[in-house]
Structure formats: C-alpha cells, structure tokens
Amino acid sequence: MKLLALETATPATDVVVLVDGRVCGRAGDAERPHAAALLPCVERALAEAGLGLGAVEGFAISIGPGSFTGLRIGLASVKAFALGSPRPVAPVPTLAALAWSVRERSDGLVLACLDARRGELYAAGYRPQAGGLVPAGPPESVYRPEELRAALAEPAFAVGDVAAGAPGLPIEPGTPTAVAVAEIGARMLAAGGGQLASELVPRYLRRAEAEARRTGQSLEPDAGSGPAGEAL
C-alpha cells in the first residue's frame, strides 16, 4: 500500500511516503511555520518516492493532541487531498506516534509526554506488545505534573518534551515523527481503522478557553476518560 503520512502537531513539519511498509520518501522542515512548510514537504517527499499524489492509496495524520493550528493545517490539507474520493485516512494519536519510536527499547510502560502549556502536559501510557503498542497506565489526557505522578502505578520510560515539566522521572527527548505516524497508520488501515477525511476532527483534548470560562466547565472535556483503548 502507498501511504502519505503527515505530522504537524508539534512545531516541526514532517512528511513521509510509505510504500508496502518501507519509507520511500521523507521531507521535514523545522524552520518555517506549518502553513508555509507543509505542501513543499509533501512535494519533496512524493518526488523522492517517484509518486504523484494520485497514486497515494491512503493517508495517515497525526490527529492530536498538539498545536491546534498545526493540527488544523494538516487536517485541512488531507481533507482537500481526499475530497470526493473514498481514500481512507488513519487518525493516528500523536502521543502514540511519540511512544512508537522507543517501543523496542522498553519492556514496561512507555509514557509519552508533550508540553500542553499552562504548566500542564498531554500524556498517555502505552505498553509494547506484538511489535506495536497497547494503551496502558495513565490514559491519554491533560495532566498537571503531580497528577501524572499520582496516575503512575509503576516505573515508566518517559519520552517527549523535556520542557513539558517533570512528571517525577527522567524524560528522554523525543518528538512524534511522520515515520511513526506512517507505520501506525498502515497498521490502522490494514485493520480497517480508516475514516473518511471529511468527517475527521482533531483530538484537541481541550475546550476553547472562552467556552470553558462561559460554562464554568474545565478546559478538558475528556479528562480521565482517555481514548478508546485499541491496540496500535
């Protein structure tokens, strides 16, 4: 299968073309904003793979949590790529993509952490299994560092933003990559987990600030509930 994968949830833009499980094209841009970087990266990655966009059979996108604007730029672009076509999109949890790169280096819990600002972190726990990941430990949510510490019942290998604040254990610096998004996305599509682009929305994990203020609700609509616990 020919898959185009986009990662725009964190400051760097990263694009990969995966053909039958092999990375055939990759382009990244850590300098320019997503709006400027994304399409030139897609163009370069496709050119390296020797493919046109029309040959792509499916898409994988880092669906959040992360930069709201970055997520929207990536998803709006995929919606245009897939407009009027049934080509499926795999919405890959950004924290799973972050955990993916270190899954072979840990037998126990992997904790993926990204800076959520306001002294909080986006975090989710996963356990390596059968070459993939299954959700385990702290469910995907927004945490204050002390909440995340309290949610950890066992030692964990933490990976992510060092700046995200200390959950009480050393963090190995890492960012979600388009390679991880592509590899997880390929497994999701093979398992029938693709969705129609037109209906996809990011996993914001947070309400708009004004909405939380007006309704007196917390910023986090899904706090504690976590994602559907599917293996990736």
Next chain:
Amino acid sequence: MRPPGLVLGIESSCDEMAAAVLRDGREVLGSRVHGQDATHAPYGGVVPELASRDHLRAVSGVVEAALAQAGVAPEDLDAVAATAGPGLVGSLLVGLSFGKALAFRLGVPFVGVHHLEGHLVSAELADASLAPPFIGLVVSGGHTALYRLEAADTPPVLLGQTRDDAVGEAFDKVAKLLGLPYPGGPALSAAARDGDPAAVAFPRPLAGAPGLDFSYSGLKTAVALEVERRGELGPRDVADVAASFEAAATDHLVTRARRALRDEGMARLAVVGGVAANRRLREELAAAGRRDGFRVVFPPPELCTDNAVMIAAAGARRLARGARDPFDREAFSRGPLGPSAP
C-alpha cells in the same frame, strides 16, 4: 487577458465558511455559505478558536456542495483561490490550507486573495455597468475604508480607513450595551426603526478634521455614557439611543464618502461589506447622491456579507493578470489592500 475558466473560491476569514464556483470570473455556477451565528451568540461576539474548529468541520461539506450545485468535479477546476487575509488567522488557515492543497492535488494554479479586493469586486459583479474608475466604500465588522479603483487590471488605492473600531464592530458593541441579541448589527437597526434619530445629539466622529479617515471608538464611548446616564433602559430608550447612534454612525460614513468623491473628482460610489445592507446608510447615501450628482451601487445582500463568489471573482482577476501564488503562501491578520498586497 485570458479568461481563467472554472475557478473555485474559498472564504474563511471570520465566522463564515464559504465556497463558490465561477466561470470566467463572472458567471456564478455554485455558491454555498455556512454561518456560525448560533455558535457565537452566547458570547456576544466571534470566538476565534470556536470559529476555527467549526471551519474545519464544515470545509469539506461546503466545498462539495458548491461543486455539486455547479455540476463540476474537482478535476474540472482550472484554478483555486482562497482568502489569505486580513482576518482571524486561525480561521483563514483552514480555508487557505484546504485551497492550496486542492490546487496542489489538481496541478492547477493557486492564488491568495485579499478579502477587501473580494468585497470591492462584488460591486462590479452586482452591476455589470459599473467599471472603474469609481470610489469603493468598504463597511463591515472588520473594516471601514475608502478606496479608489483606477482600472480593472490595477490594484485599488487606499484613501482612508478607520483609526480604531470598524463601523460594524461599533454596531455590535452598541447593540451589546443596549442588551440586544447577537449578531448585534441587524438587531440594532431593527430597534432604531422605532426610535428618534435626533433624541440624542451624539458627537460626529472627527468632525471638522480633514482627510478621509474614520473613527468609532469615541462614539461608542459616548453611547456607553448615555446608557449609564439613563439607568434602567425601557424599549423607548433602546429605540432612541439605537436610532441616534445609527444616525451618527452613518452620517460619518456619508460625510467621508462625499468628500472622497469630491476630492478624487469621481461620480460613482460602490458600497460593499456587511454594513452595506443597512437601510439608513442606503437611504442617506442615495439622497446625498441625488444632491451631489453621484451614482451609488449596492450589491445584493448575499454579496454584501462574506461569501466566496467575491473571492472567486477577485481570484479570477488576479489569475487573468498572470498572478500565481506559491504553495508556501501564508495567511495574514491585517494589512491594507494596495500595490504590495496580494
């Protein structure tokens, strides 16, 4: 200039997601506008993050509906145009990213469009006999400005603009002060119909000042003080304050528009943007036109408020002038339309 063929326009600069398909920049084949009034009503104004989220949910459906109405498949399109600014950057980026990505996929040219060029072009779409040179008055929730339009193939020249609030913004804020529902502009005009426009002698902004700039913050403050002075507002108070504010606000626009026409030696005025639907403004300008001997053109209401027909039309012009934008084109929040604008 080669006709640009089938152009898809996308507009998402504020709280409307819109798409339209035009043939050769004039013939409207399909047009859809998805508004968000219900989303923002509880806040009394547009919440940028909520607007961006709604745009992303709506964009595919709105574009598909416009294409379906036009009987056109994506592959039939010759070019894509999207608003690049000014506006709410988070909102703009949804339509702009979608538009650029669609053009990239189809291998057709892409152009970013200045929102105000769209509004100005809408006057010419509405009245085929209106061709430059003319004066354009842009009045909306985000803009209050006067432009001179020299010729179809040169960009408009800015003559004057608001120093603070836009006129539509002032309407919305005053409506909020009077306890009127959102969106405030139309509610305020409805309330003003039963009021006496001479009940309160609100000061005319920049009275006696030369030039073609506008200002609405002082008038808004004067209304706030009047509301405070009256205390509990009955329906009579609301109607009188609304009518008196509307009279002062439109008077300011009429004064500046007449001065621009006189200074520039022009006899035609196009009034565009959401506030161009205001009845009092239409009546006052028509009366001034009869007195001074100028003609006023107002687009129909569906072309006054934000729409994508005007973006496709303005985009078609840029394409015909040979403009093409690269795929790294970014959105911008502010900046006047002019020679250096897109």
